[in-house]
Amino acid sequence: MDEFWSFVQNKSNQRWTWYAIERRSGCILAWHNGKRSDKDFLVLWNSLQMFDIKHYHTDNWSSYSKYIPPEKHRIGKRNTWKIERKNLNSRTHLKRLAKRTICFSKSEIVHDNVIGRYIETYYYRTGRYGYNDIS
Numbered sequence: 722m723d724e725f726w727s728f729v730q731n732k733s734n735q736r737w738t739w740y741a742i743e744r745r746s747g748c749i750l751a752w753h754n755g756k757r758s759d760k761d762f763l764v765l766w767n768s769l770q771m772f773d774i775k776h777y778h779t780d781n782w783s784s785y786s787k788y789i790p791p792e793k794h795r796i797g798k799r800n801t802w803k804i805e806r807k808n809l810n811s812r813t814h815l816k817r818l819a820k821r822t823i824c825f826s827k828s829e830i831v832h833d834n835v836i837g838r839y840i841e842t843y844y845y846r847t848g849r850y851g852y853n854d855i856s
Contacts, residue, residue: 722765722779723801724757725808727836729826736829738811738836739765742804742844744778749807749844754833759784807844815839 722741728734739762740752751768755761762784777793778800779785785794798805815835826832 722777722785723804723808724782725811726757727826727832729829729832734829736832737761740804740840741765741769741777742807744800744803747803747807747844749840752837752840754836757782759787763788811836811839814843 722739724737724739727736727738729736735757736754737757738752738754741750742748743750750772751765753761753764753768755764766788775793776795777785777789778795778797779789780798780801781796786796826835
């Protein structure tokens with residue numbers, strides 16, 4: 722699991738896209754746009770409960786440690802490189818996500834819909850697969 726930063730209107734109005742991928746295939750299992758808060762992480766977390774996940778690989782953001790059971794939680798960059806690469810791909814494909822650009826979203830609804838459409842078009846797969854490791 723990971724999250725990446727963007728903004729709407731100005732950099733003080735931050736938007737975070739939280740998502741989880743299956744490590745082997747790279748398919749996005751669930752995602753959520755919101756703030757970088759426990760409340761928004763829990764939306765993603767609740768979306769993942771339908772899957773039988775044995776391990777969660779994350780960075781050291783505090784929301785992950787609070788809610789993921791320690792026996793299932795793996796912290797570190799060793800197993801998150803694939804999702805970090807997806808973050809870079811998203812920034813490359815969607816100009817409004819680039820960190821230094823004059824292109825930005827003016828509406829949270831449009832911003833979230835553009836990211837959602839991108840995810841659904843390129844990465845999202847539905848169904849219950851019984852994955853073992855999630856990044």
